[in-house]
Amino acid sequence: MPNTNCTYLGLTLQSPVIAGSCGLTNSIDKMKKMEEYGVGAVVLKSVFEEQISQAVMQSIEDTHFAGALGDAFDYIKSYSEMDAYGQYTHLVRNAKKELSVPVIASINCFSDGDWISYAKQIQDAGADALELNLFFLPSDYTQSGTANEDMYFKIIEHVKANISIPLAIKTSYYFSGLAKMLQSLSYTGIKGLVLFNRFSAPDINIEKMQLSEAPVFTEGEGFYNSLRWISIMSNHVNCSLCASSGVASGEDVVKQLLAGADAIQVVTSLYNQGLDCIRTMNDILRQWMTKHNFTTIDEFKGKMNFDNISNPNDYLRIQFMKHFAGIEENKR
Numbered sequence: 001m002p003n004t005n006c007t008y009l010g011l012t013l014q015s016p017v018i019a020g021s022c023g024l025t026n027s028i029d030k031m032k033k034m035e036e037y038g039v040g041a042v043v044l045k046s047v048f049e050e051q052i053s054q055a056v057m058q059s060i061e062d063t064h065f066a067g068a069l070g071d072a073f074d075y076i077k078s079y080s081e082m083d084a085y086g087q088y089t090h091l092v093r094n095a096k097k098e099l100s101v102p103v104i105a106s107i108n109c110f111s112d113g114d115w116i117s118y119a120k121q122i123q124d125a126g127a128d129a130l131e132l133n134l135f136f137l138p139s140d141y142t143q144s145g146t147a148n149e150d151m152y153f154k155i156i157e158h159v160k161a162n163i164s165i166p167l168a169i170k171t172s173y174y175f176s177g178l179a180k181m182l183q184s185l186s187y188t189g190i191k192g193l194v195l196f197n198r199f200s201a202p203d204i205n206i207e208k209m210q211l212s213e214a215p216v217f218t219e220g221e222g223f224y225n226s227l228r229w230i231s232i233m234s235n236h237v238n239c240s241l242c243a244s245s246g247v248a249s250g251e252d253v254v255k256q257l258l259a260g261a262d263a264i265q266v267v268t269s270l271y272n273q274g275l276d277c278i279r280t281m282n283d284i285l286r287q288w289m290t291k292h293n294f295t296t297i298d299e300f301k302g303k304m305n306f307d308n309i310s311n312p313n314d315y316l317r318i319q320f321m322k323h324f325a326g327i328e329e330n331k332r
C-alpha cells in the first residue's frame with residue numbers, strides 16, 4: 001500500500017489532507033471523526049481579533065459606568081481578553097488531549113495589536129503550530145501598497161518573538177507583486193504559507209435593496225487560482241506550501257501535490273459532502289499512487305510545478321485567447 005505520510009510545517013502527517021479552520025473544527029467529536037477518516041491534521045476554528053474587542057466593549061457596557069471607570073478600565077479590558085482567549089485555550093487543550101493528529105490553532109487578525117501576546121498562551125495550551133489568518137482589505141485610499149505589506153512583516157515579527165511553535169500564514173492574493181511578496185514572507189522564519197484564504201463577501205438583495213452575504217459554501221471556487229500559484233511558488237519559497245480553496249475530490253488533492261503542495265486544506269467539501277469525504281480523498285490518492293507506481297508522496301510532489309514541466313508558460317496564461325478566437329470562427 002502506498003505511504004501517504006508527508007511533512008508540513010516540520011510536522012509529520014499521516015495524510016496531506018488537512019481539515020481547514022471552520023465551525024466543524026470547533027467540535028472535538030467532529031474532529032475525532034475526521035481523525036477516524038484519516039485526516040492529516042486539523043486547523044481549529046479561529047479565535048478572532050474582533051472577539052476580544054467585542055468582549056471588552058460588552059464588559060464595559062455591562063458596568064453601566066463606562067465614563068467613570070478610570071483605572072478599572074485596564075482591569076476590565078484585560079479580564080475580558082482573558083475570557084475570550086480562555087475559552088480558546090480550553091479548546092486547544094481538549095483537542096490535544098483527545099486527538100493524536102497535529103492540532104494547529106488559528107488566529108484571525110488584521111492589526112499589530114494586544115492580541116499578539118496571547119499567541120504564547122495558545123502555544124502553552126499545547127498547539128502543535130499556529131496559523132494566522134492575516135488580512136486587511138486594502139481599501140484605504142491613503143495607504144500605499146508598501147505600507148500595507150509592511151504591516152504583514154511587522155505582525156509576523158511580533159508573533160514570532162512570542163512563540164517557538166511553527167507559524168503558518170494563511171494569505172490572500174491581494175498583493176500587486178504576489179510572487180515577490182509570497183517569497184519574502186517565506187523568508188521571515190515562518191514555516192508555511194496557505195494559498196489562499198477565501199473571504200466572506202457582500203451581495204445585494206435587489207428586492208429589499210439591502211446588503212446581504214454572498215454564499216459561504218462555494219465548492220470548487222478558487223481551486224484553479226490556488227493550483228496556479230502553488231505551481232509557480234513551489235521551489236521558490238523557504239517554507240511549506242499548503243493549498244486551500246475549492247478542493248473537492250481526491251483528484252484535486254493529487255493535482256495540488258503534483259503542482260507542489262506539501263499539504264491540502266478542505267472546508268466546504270466537509271460541509272457539502274460530509275466528513276467522510278476525507279476518507280474518499282485518501283482512498284483516491286492511494287489508488288492513483290498505486291496506478292502510477294508511486295510508493296511515497298515525495299516521488300511525485302512538484303512533478304508538474306512551474307519549473308518541472310516543458311510548457312510552464314501555460315501556468316501564466318490568463319486570457320481566453322483560444323476560446324475567444326474559437327467563438328469568432330463559429331460566428332462566421
Ligand SMILES: Cc1cc2nc3c(=O)[nH]c(=O)nc-3n(C[C@H](O)[C@H](O)[C@H](O)COP(=O)(O)O)c2cc1C
Pocket residue numbers: 020021022023045046047106108133170196197198216217218219220221222244245246247265266267268269
Ligand atoms: C463556514 C466556514 C467557516 C470558516 N471559518 C474560518 C475561520 O474561523 N478561520 C479561518 O481562517 N477560515 C475560516 N474559513 C475559511 C476556510 O478555512 C477556507 O480557507 C475557505 O473556506 C476556503 O476553503 P474551501 O474552498 O475548502 O472551503 C471558514 C469557511 C467556512 C465555509
